[in-house]
Amino acid sequence: MHDDELTPEQDDELVALLTAERPRPSAAFAERLDARVEDRFARPAAPRSAPARRPWRFTLLPAAATVAVALTALVLVLGDGGPGADPDQAATSSLAAPEQTGAPDAATPDAPPPAGGAIEDRAAAAPEVAAQAPAAGTDPATRDRKVERSASLELSSDPERVDDVAQDVLGVVARFDGIVDQSSIASGTTGGEARFALRIPAGELQPALAALSRLPDAQVLARTDDAVDVNQAYVSVRRQLANARAERVGVLRALRAADTEDETLRLRARLDALERTIALAERSQRALDRRVDYATVSVSVRGDSDQGSGTDEGGLTLGGAFDDAGRVLEVAAAVVVIAAAALVPLLALAACAWPLGRALTRRRREQALDAAV
Amino acid sequence: MTATPTDRPAPAAAESWERFEALYRSSRDDVYAYVATLLSDAAAAEDATALAFERAYRKRRSFDRARGNERAWLFGIARNAALDELRRRRRHATLAADPEDPTAVDAAATVGATDDDVLRRTVVRAALDALAPRERELVSLKFHAGLTNAEIARVLGVSESNAGTLLHRTIAKLRKACHA
Numbered sequence: 098m099h100d101d102e103l104t105p106e107q108d109d110e111l112v113a114l115l116t117a118e119r120p121r122p123s124a125a126f127a128e129r130l131d132a133r134v135e136d137r138f139a140r141p142a143a144p145r146s147a148p149a150r151r152p153w154r155f156t157l158l159p160a161a162a163t164v165a166v167a168l169t170a171l172v173l174v175l176g177d178g179g180p181g182a183d184p185d186q187a188a189t190s191s192l193a194a195p196e197q198t199g200a201p202d203a204a205t206p207d208a209p210p211p212a213g214g215a216i217e218d219r220a221a222a223a224p225e226v227a228a229q230a231p232a233a234g235t236d237p238a239t240r241d242r243k244v245e246r247s248a249s250l251e252l253s254s255d256p257e258r259v260d261d262v263a264q265d266v267l268g269v270v271a272r273f274d275g276i277v278d279q280s281s282i283a284s285g286t287t288g289g290e291a292r293f294a295l296r297i298p299a300g301e302l303q304p305a306l307a308a309l310s311r312l313p314d315a316q317v318l319a320r321t322d323d324a325v326d327v328n329q330a331y332v333s334v335r336r337q338l339a340n341a342r343a344e345r346v347g348v349l350r351a352l353r354a355a356d357t358e359d360e361t362l363r364l365r366a367r368l369d370a371l372e373r374t375i376a377l378a379e380r381s382q383r384a385l386d387r388r389v390d391y392a393t394v395s396v397s398v399r400g401d402s403d404q405g406s407g408t409d410e411g412g413l414t415l416g417g418a419f420d421d422a423g424r425v426l427e428v429a430a431a432v433v434v435i436a437a438a439a440l441v442p443l444l445a446l447a448a449c450a451w452p453l454g455r456a457l458t459r460r461r462r463e464q465a466l467d468a469a470v
Numbered sequence: 471m472t473a474t475p476t477d478r479p480a481p482a483a484a485e486s487w488e489r490f491e492a493l494y495r496s497s498r499d500d501v502y503a504y505v506a507t508l509l510s511d512a513a514a515a516e517d518a519t520a521l522a523f524e525r526a527y528r529k530r531r532s533f534d535r536a537r538g539n540e541r542a543w544l545f546g547i548a549r550n551a552a553l554d555e556l557r558r559r560r561r562h563a564t565l566a567a568d569p570e571d572p573t574a575v576d577a578a579a580t581v582g583a584t585d586d587d588v589l590r591r592t593v594v595r596a597a598l599d600a601l602a603p604r605e606r607e608l609v610s611l612k613f614h615a616g617l618t619n620a621e622i623a624r625v626l627g628v629s630e631s632n633a634g635t636l637l638h639r640t641i642a643k644l645r646k647a648c649h650a
Contacts, residue, residue, distance in 0.1 A: 111645060112613060114594040119614040120506035122499060126516045130523065134494050137487070138524045462553035469508070469556055469603040 166439040167432075243331040243385065246299055246392035247323045248306055252315040256400030259289030262315045266293055266396055269308045273301040276391065289400035296391040309396060318399070331385050338378035345371045490530045493540050494523060500615040501548045507610035508552040508603070518555045522548035542624035545617065549625055597647035605640040612637055 122130075133140070254262045263282045270277055270293075279294035297305045310317050348371060352364045501522060506515035526547050533543055598606060611622045623633035 110590075111594070111641075111648065114590060115598075115609060115613040115644075117591065118595060118598060119503045120512075120515070122502040122506075122516065122519070123512070126502075126519075127498065130498065130516075130520055133520065134491065134523060134527075138527050461557060462550065465553050465556035465560055466508070466603050466607070468560060469510075 162443060163440075166436050166443070169435075169439060242326060243328045243389045244299075245325045245327045245388045246302055247325075247394070248302065248392060249319075249321045249395045250306065250309055250317065250397070251319040252309075252312065252396065252398045253318050253401040254289075254315040254398055256284070256288045258314040259291055259398055259400045260284040262312055262398045263291040263293075265312045265314070266291070266309060266398065269305060269312075270295055270297070272308070273297055273305040275301070275305065275394075278393075284400070289398075291396075291398040293394075293396040295394040295396060297394050299390055299392045302392040302394070305394070309394075315398060327385060327389065331382070331389070334378050334381045334385060338375060338382060341371050341374045341378060345375065486530055489540070490527055493526075493544060497541060497544055497615075498523075501544065503614035504545060504607075504610045505548055505552045507606055507614060508549075509555060514555050514559075515552075518551040519548065522551040525551065538624040539621065541617065542621040545611070545615065545621070545625045593648055594644075597644050600647055601640065601643065605643065608633075608637050608640045609644070 252262065260282065263280075263284075267277065267280075269275075275295050275297040277293060277295055280292065282291040283289055284291075306320070306322075310320070345368065348364055348368045352361065352368065355361045355364055498519075502515060502519045505518045505522070506512060509515050509518060522544070526544050529547070533540060537543075598609065601609065607626075608622065611617045611625060617625065619634045619637065620630050622637070623630040626633060628636070
């Protein structure tokens with residue numbers, strides 16, 4: 098008979114022997130386990146050796162990834178200035194003082210400084226920023242130099258308020274003892290515009306610009322400050338004037354001493370030429386003084402229908418509140434969309450990793466069984 | 471003391487608990503026997519058995535009858551608990567197995583037994599020890615835990631016919647070892 102084919106009696110005997118080899122739990126263990134089951138596993142077991150637990154880092158990993166994604170999304174959204182952010186309104190408030198560009202080294206007062214400095218501050222030139230700009234001509238390094246200053250300011254306003262803004266501009270000019278060289282105001286409900294060519298005392302330029310930037314019904318769209326150092330020209334004119342005056346004194350002295358008609362005629366002609374030169378130089382000097390003492394400021398006010406739609410500093414309106422709420426929701430939605438965009442690949446990765454992880458665990462378990470003695 | 475309505479468990483929860491308790495009562499010793507065979511360590515087997523029932527209790531609502539009966543499901547959990555213990559034992563490389571006490575079984579089993587019975591049991595035990603771990607597992611599932619071939623197949627993740635074939639080969643190997 099083949100080994101595999103035993104008699105039924107032998108089979109029964111083997112089965113009985115195998116069954117008899119069955120390990121049995123101790124009474125104490127059975128009692129303990131019964132109690133735990135009765136207690137519905139309310140108390141944690143106190144095992145002889147703690148079972149393999151998941152490392153905490155694997156438990157915290159999804160939470161950490163979620164937080165990182167949310168923070169990244171927030172940074173991206175805030176970094177873009179929000180979904181409604183206008184790129185033109187991205188602030189670059191580098192309000193370098195004009196006098197800095199025109200300020201030469203104090204040790205070489207007559208050295209030609211840079212031709213001029215122009216600082217343009219687009220749109221985000223908020224009134225606060227403008228107010229903080231240093232006052233022209235107050236820097237000791239530039240106080241004695243002759244610097245010609247100019248500025249331009251572009252304001253926007255509700256079309257219906259252009260007229261009011263124009264009046265406010267004129268009020269500021271009057272307050273700072275300025276001069277209105279030219280003005281044109283066109284107002285209307287569909288759009289309006291006002292333009293001013295102003296002269297403001299140079300020492301009052303920055304306060305005046307700050308005041309213009311803070312007009313209640315207007316917002317600053319752009320601001321440009323220019324400074325041109327005219328010290329060289331000023332010195333040149335003064336030297337020319339001094340030379341001409343000195344020569345005139347000499348010519349007058351020579352004229353008094355002249356004893357021939359020819360010499361007298363020649364000296365008179367020279368005296369006339371010197372008088373013209375002196376007059377010309379004095380005119381140039383006065384013109385330079387005017388340009389230095391008064392800064393030219395051009396102000397334009399543009400009626401913009403987007404103004405006054407609820408985000409004014411004025412007060413809280415229902416429409417403004419709706420707009421603000423819309424913006425908040427827009428930003429929140431953007432955060433959610435960006436977070437979702439970042440989470441989708443993570444979730445896809447997790448979806449792939451999950452079965453792989455399970456298969457790996459299963460494989461390791463089977464290997465542990467194979468390695469068992 | 472009368473139970474208030476809030477003390478009384480919901481019908482579904484009560485049914486779930488009753489089913490679990492019945493499963494526990496009917497399977498406690500079987501699960502222990504299976505796990506102890508896998509681990510060859512009484513203390514570790516106790517831990518793994520307790521852990522298996524605790525896991526089964528926590529997951530009892532996720533049991534899907536369509537994927538097999540409750541015993542197969544429970545033994546699957548017990549198997550994972552035991553294999554996790556084996557893995558842990560490998561990682562820590564400690565002396566996890568209790569030193570074998572040769573008198574432990576004999577003392578109880580040899581009461582009234584003849585020398586011939588003792589000899590036959592010793593031969594069977596030696597034959598069992600000579601089996602590979604997977605073969606011992608099969609024997610344990612079949613003869614210690616009393617699972618059907620279908621349940622064994624479900625626990626091991628193989629087809630029923632494959633489980634039958636494996637079992638047949640293992641029994642044949644045992645017979646050969648016992649009658650060598």
